[in-house]
Amino acid sequence: MSTTFDDADFPAYTMGRAAEMIGVTPAFLRSLGAAGLLKPERSLGGHRRYSRHQLQLAGRVRQLLDEGILLAAACRIVTLEDRLAAAHRRIIELGGTLTPEDNADLPTPTHPDISTTNYYRT
DSSP, X not given: OOOGGGOTTSOOEEHHHHHHHHTOOHHHHHHHHHTTSOOOXXXXXXXXXXXXXXXHHHHHHHHHHHTTOOHHHHHHHHHHHHHHHXXXXXXXXXXXXXXXXXXXXXOOOOOHHHHSOOOSOO
């Protein structure tokens, strides 16, 4: 039996609870809204409500920020990762298959000429 709480896009979490769950401040979640990454639903009282999917995106942005990536770049990366994951889900829904090369979790090999540094002449 499926309920609305099983839906990853259901806005189940208040701002305070959402921030607590992913270890950030409410101001951080508001900044993601201002950056255009998250658009939380609003309760009848006008309070922001976040879904599990939005919290996953926010958590990923936080991870990228911790790695030193700027907020705008982190939001863009997370948006593209999310779109790629949605495209992969759609391919599978339509009966397609994904190969190991399609796995977005694996890094793309660097071109051999770029990966070798030649700081000193030999």
